[in-house]
Amino acid sequence: MWRAPFPTSTVSEVLQACLNQTAIPALRERVAAATLEIEAATRTFEAAGRAVSFYLLKSEDFQVAGVTKEEMESMYDRMSRAGTPARSFYDQIRNSRKLCPMCNQRIVETVDHYLPKKKFPALAVSPPNLLPACSDCNKIKLASVPSDIQQQTLNPYYDDVESAPWLKATIRQSVPAVVRFYVDPPPSWSEDLAERAKFHFRTFRLGRLYSIYAGEEASLIRAGLKRDYKRGGSVAVRQTLAEAAQTRLDARINSWQTAAYFAWRDDDWFCNSGFDLIG
Numbered sequence: 001m002w003r004a005p006f007p008t009s010t011v012s013e014v015l016q017a018c019l020n021q022t023a024i025p026a027l028r029e030r031v032a033a034a035t036l037e038i039e040a041a042t043r044t045f046e047a048a049g050r051a052v053s054f055y056l057l058k059s060e061d062f063q064v065a066g067v068t069k070e071e072m073e074s075m076y077d078r079m080s081r082a083g084t085p086a087r088s089f090y091d092q093i094r095n096s097r098k099l100c101p102m103c104n105q106r107i108v109e110t111v112d113h114y115l116p117k118k119k120f121p122a123l124a125v126s127p128p129n130l131l132p133a134c135s136d137c138n139k140i141k142l143a144s145v146p147s148d149i150q151q152q153t154l155n156p157y158y159d160d161v162e163s164a165p166w167l168k169a170t171i172r173q174s175v176p177a178v179v180r181f182y183v184d185p186p187p188s189w190s191e192d193l194a195e196r197a198k199f200h201f202r203t204f205r206l207g208r209l210y211s212i213y214a215g216e217e218a219s220l221i222r223a224g225l226k227r228d229y230k231r232g233g234s235v236a237v238r239q240t241l242a243e244a245a246q247t248r249l250d251a252r253i254n255s256w257q258t259a260a261y262f263a264w265r266d267d268d269w270f271c272n273s274g275f276d277l278i279g
């Protein structure tokens with residue numbers, strides 16, 4: 001959902017490093033013989049990324065002739081094994097972002113296959129299919145495969161949704177006040193992109209995640225808002241929230257912090273009393 005730098009390593013380099021770590025000559029030969037096929041599968045994947053058509057890729061077209069699914073998965077195991085030369089390619093991808101590009105909240109702990117290696121073994125070690133991810137987003141997605149264009153989660157290498165604001169929030173008047181987040185697609189987006197962003201938001205349960213963090217943030221700023229209120233009523237509270245919202249907007253257009261501060265600023269009930277209600 002947020003951009004990650006496209007990997008600079010090629011699938012041939014990664015595959016070669018994995019083969020160097022393969023002690024069984026027969027396996028090494030069979031995988032080496034499939035190199036061109038694996039490179040072609042990677043190019044097909046990249047073309048689908050550019051065309052936003054991952055949902056058209058069929059699992060049967062991504063099997064590797066003469067190499068089993070388990071053997072391709074074992075190539076990935078070689079790539080992710082700590083302390084080996086192939087691991088440097090894994091680390092390059094894992095370390096390309098500090099925060100997970102799927103949720104933009106939790107720290108990156110692992111590498112996730114955009115199309116699962118179980119169903120697409122030819123892409124098991126293809127860098128464009130490997131994303132830096134937090135453990136939770138990695139677990140949530142597991143072996144899911146997009147079935148149509150609108151069920152295609154956003155891809156941090158191919159989708160750019162950072163230039164226009166789309167993450168918004170409203171306040172639920174409850175004790176304590178709850179921030180509810182939602183995707184508000186900008187007019188420049190196609191209907192497919194809008195639906196995909198909503199699908200991504202639901203799949204990775206971002207509304208719940210951000211709502212919890214926003215609740216914490218509200219309790220951290222409560223004392224300051226109380227002082228503002230004593231000094232200048234809801235006008236002073238709104239002033240503080242407006243300045244904080246602008247500061248966060250200047251840093252990042254789409255963050256839960258930006259959306260939450262604007263929602264708090266715009267809510268009369270919150271500025272008058274909602275900020276101070278504790279459950």
Ligand SMILES: [Zn+2]
Pocket residue numbers: 100101102103104105106133134135136137138
């Ligand atoms: Zn995540």
